Amino acid sequence: MTQATADTALRYEDLGRLIGLMTGAEKHGPAATSTLDVVWVLYDRVLRVTPNSADDPGRDRFLLSKGHGPMAYYAVLAAKGFFPVGWLPGFGSYGSPLGHHPDRTLIPGVEIGSGSLGHGLPLAVGSALGLRAQGLDDPAVWVLIGDAELDEGSNHEALAYAGSAGLERLHTVVIDNDSATHGWPGGIATRFEAAGWSAVTVDGRDHAALHAAFTAPHPGRPHVVVARVEKKQ
Amino acid sequence: MDTMRERFISVTSRQLDEDPRLAVVLAEITMDGFLPAQRRHPDRVVNVGIREQLLIGVGGGLALTGLRPVVHTFASFLVERPFEQVKLDFGHQGTGGVLVSAGGSYDWPAGGFTHMAPGDVALLDTLDGWTVHVPGHPDEAEALLRHAYAAGDDKVYVRLSQQSNAAPRAVDGLRFTTVREGRAGVVVAVGPMLDNVLAATEGADLTVLYAPTVRPFDDAAVRRAVARSAPAVVLVEPYLAGTSAAAAGSALAHVPHRVRGLGVGRAELRRYGTMEEHLAAHGLDPAGLRERINAFLAPDAAH
Numbered sequence: 001m002t003q004a005t006a007d008t009a010l011r012y013e014d015l016g017r018l019i020g021l022m023t024g025a026e027k028h029g030p031a032a033t034s035t036l037d038v039v040w041v042l043y044d045r046v047l048r049v050t051p052n053s054a055d056d057p058g059r060d061r062f063l064l065s066k067g068h069g070p071m072a073y074y075a076v077l078a079a080k081g082f083f084p085v086g087w088l089p090g091f092g093s094y095g096s097p098l099g100h101h102p103d104r105t106l107i108p109g110v111e112i113g114s115g116s117l118g119h120g121l122p123l124a125v126g127s128a129l130g131l132r133a134q135g136l137d138d139p140a141v142w143v144l145i146g147d148a149e150l151d152e153g154s155n156h157e158a159l160a161y162a163g164s165a166g167l168e169r170l171h172t173v174v175i176d177n178d179s180a181t182h183g184w185p186g187g188i189a190t191r192f193e194a195a196g197w198s199a200v201t202v203d204g205r206d207h208a209a210l211h212a213a214f215t216a217p218h219p220g221r222p223h224v225v226v227a228r229v230e231k232k233q
Numbered sequence: 234m235d236t237m238r239e240r241f242i243s244v245t246s247r248q249l250d251e252d253p254r255l256a257v258v259l260a261e262i263t264m265d266g267f268l269p270a271q272r273r274h275p276d277r278v279v280n281v282g283i284r285e286q287l288l289i290g291v292g293g294g295l296a297l298t299g300l301r302p303v304v305h306t307f308a309s310f311l312v313e314r315p316f317e318q319v320k321l322d323f324g325h326q327g328t329g330g331v332l333v334s335a336g337g338s339y340d341w342p343a344g345g346f347t348h349m350a351p352g353d354v355a356l357l358d359t360l361d362g363w364t365v366h367v368p369g370h371p372d373e374a375e376a377l378l379r380h381a382y383a384a385g386d387d388k389v390y391v392r393l394s395q396q397s398n399a400a401p402r403a404v405d406g407l408r409f410t411t412v413r414e415g416r417a418g419v420v421v422a423v424g425p426m427l428d429n430v431l432a433a434t435e436g437a438d439l440t441v442l443y444a445p446t447v448r449p450f451d452d453a454a455v456r457r458a459v460a461r462s463a464p465a466v467v468l469v470e471p472y473l474a475g476t477s478a479a480a481a482g483s484a485l486a487h488v489p490h491r492v493r494g495l496g497v498g499r500a501e502l503r504r505y506g507t508m509e510e511h512l513a514a515h516g517l518d519p520a521g522l523r524e525r526i527n528a529f530l531a532p533d534a535a536h
Contacts, residue, residue, distance in 0.1 A: 122293070126296075134253075
């Protein structure tokens with residue numbers, strides 16, 4: 001594995017350019033990717049994980065369940081130095097570790113291989129249980145899913161169990177861009193709240209609101225942040 | 234004598250006391266047996282309720298944090314129902330765990346086809362790198378479970394059954410063993426099929442190999458056996474007939490040979506009744522095996 005080296009202090013404003021390296025579209029701005037602001041705020045201000053601690057048992061875990069369209073994720077990981085920015089132009093090519101769905105065995109800092117919907121939340125539940133069983137009560141487990149991904153029954157198995165079990169170190173972000181065909185009458189947060197979760201719904205482009213939602217206390221309960229972004233076209 | 238499933242509970246409960254890396258994940262089934270262990274290790278005996286996709290996903294998540302998950306339910310709900318989870322939440326993640334099934338192919342015939350999984354091993358065979366243990370006796374189940382728990386981060390499937398041979402054999406989690414030697418052909422008996430195979434081949438000039446571990450397939454043992462007998466191999470498996478035919482063919486690719494796979498038929502029986510009745514219906518009782526083994530090894534005589 002190539003040793004990842006941190007590029008010098010890349011910022012949020014650089015992410016559009018980094019995404020452009022993958023898509024070839026120079027004007028491919030942040031608005032084009034639903035997860036960009038959520039992933040940035042998490043890695044920039046919330047998650048306690050760095051390239052140097054990517055294998056530390058005590059690190060926070062971020063599991064990208066919504067593995068489709070991972071350009072924003074890759075851009076943030078590159079900006080934070082988990083792998084070189086020079087990897088980005090190879091996106092999707094045979095010789096590149098960066099596929100259209102991420103593979104944890106190929107990319108430093110990536111916690112799960114994903115793409116098939118409905119696997120991340122159950123894996124996150126197991127990760128939270130595994131950390132607790134080893135006395136690692138400090139690390140937070142975060143998983144990002146999409147509102148249409150919430151259609152998958154496996155997610156409902158996981159959210160019902162996690163609420164009942166009171167998995168306090170488990171956190172879910174649902175990117176809600178109204179892409180589920182049948183929708184979620186009453187809002188997504190109500191599903192989690194009914195299962196015993198702490199839930200907050202915020203503007204998924206508002207960094208201050210996201211940060212406040214991500215860091216809201218939720219004693220004894222898992223926590224979900226529903227990040228509303230513009231409707232999928 | 235206890236059953237393999239009862240042995241699974243006792244062995245695993247003791248192992249939880251000794252190995253802090255081990256964690257058991259259940260979906261209600263067999264939960265009662267693990268209650269004492271759960272009281273001692275509440276964080277390492279997890280019951281997710283009747284949620285089989287979550288069952289496997291949780292096992293995968295435990296493995297991501299460095300634990301050795303032991304995931305258990307009936308074979309149909311462990312391998313078939315959440316198959317994509319088995320494929321992605323272990324193999325694709327580059328992690329491992331131990332899947333322990335009960336129920337097998339015909340253990341509860343009165344329960345009907347919903348609780349039978351004759352295709353489980355064939356299904357796992359579509360994935361890379363799974364070790365498959367099919368113990369033929371509760372003592373063997375104990376040895377193979379211990380082997381599986383100690384197997385680092387390997388992906389291991391342990392298939393427990395109500396069916397058992399009368400006496401245990403030595404098992405090492407790796408190899409086939411030679412039970413009988415002959416020159417007219419080779420019969421490979423998998424796990425609980427051994428007693429019926431020995432009864433069916435009594436007095437015949439056949440080599441009988443015993444296979445308590447079928448994946449990886451012991452190519453070398455089959456080649457050695459065939460080198461000393463006619464190149465005709467009968468596989469007798471307690472799950473879908475022909476499951477190991479490709480493995481046997483691959484092992485014998487260097488020599489002209491014939492392979493016959495005997496096991497559970499593909500068609501649903503749509504019968505209830507007893508295990509003995511189902512074994513007879515699938516031709517896996519001694520009489521059915523004898524007839525088909527003889528027909529395959531001496532085709533001219535059968536005309």
